[in-house]
Amino acid sequence: MTAAAIYPGSFDPMTRGHVSIIRSGLVAFDRIVVAVLRNPRKDALFTIEERVEMIREEFADTPGIEVDSFEGLLVDYCRLKNARVVLRGLRAVADFEYELQMANMNRHLEPTIETMFLMANDAYFYVSSNLVKEAARLGGDVSRLVPDSVASRLTKKLGR
Ligand code: PNS
Numbered sequence: 001m002t003a004a005a006i007y008p009g010s011f012d013p014m015t016r017g018h019v020s021i022i023r024s025g026l027v028a029f030d031r032i033v034v035a036v037l038r039n040p041r042k043d044a045l046f047t048i049e050e051r052v053e054m055i056r057e058e059f060a061d062t063p064g065i066e067v068d069s070f071e072g073l074l075v076d077y078c079r080l081k082n083a084r085v086v087l088r089g090l091r092a093v094a095d096f097e098y099e100l101q102m103a104n105m106n107r108h109l110e111p112t113i114e115t116m117f118l119m120a121n122d123a124y125f126y127v128s129s130n131l132v133k134e135a136a137r138l139g140g141d142v143s144r145l146v147p148d149s150v151a152s153r154l155t156k157k158l159g160r
Contacts, residue, residue, distance in 0.1 A: 004031040005085040005116070006078050008070070011036050011051045012044045013150045015132055017124030019058060021089035022065065024118050031064050033081055038071040045133055045157065057149045075110035084113055091120045091128075 007022060011034070025032050036051050046054070048069050059065040070077040078086065086106060088099055103115035120127075124145070132142045136154045143151040 004083040005029040005087040006083045007087040008035045015127045017127045020121040033066045036069040058147045086115045089120045090117045
């Protein structure tokens with residue numbers, strides 16, 4: 001059996017920070033399932049299908065990466081996929097509180113599932129999907145912060 005981890009998130013859209021966490025995660029895990037949360041309440045720019053497609057495009061040539069979407073509790077999805085580890089990236093300290101709360105809630109809900117953190121590459125320490133969207137909406141050049149396929153879709157979507 002291979003060691004699998006779930007890397008969950010909104011990925012609206014995936015940034016190069018996410019990509020770097022996934023590539024680092026492959027050092028420790030044979031298989032990583034990138035799981036896009038289906039959350040109808042969020043004011044999303046990209047549809048779930050678009051987000052899944054962009055992630056698949058980025059990792060098309062990378063063995064060990066599966067891209068999927070999920071709804072409901074993350075721990076239920078981990079059970080479904082037979083995974084015992086949730087992988088999350090940490091950037092600046094601002095992430096810590098939120099991540100600690102989520103990790104503790106998940107541990108409360110399912111004590112056999114562990115959350116493991118990887119430090120984001122310092123080049124992408126301040127990159128977030130929300131700031132990328134905001135800058136792109138206002139005409140800023142974010143092409144170095146997101147994969148190429150995301151950059152071109154942002155341009156198309158925002159009509160620039
Ligand atoms: O990229 P994000 O938005 O920071 O990812 C958040 C995510 C998807 C990991 C989190 O919202 C999540 O796991 N949602 C599923 C619902 C759930 O399990 N909630 C209880 C644990 S906090």
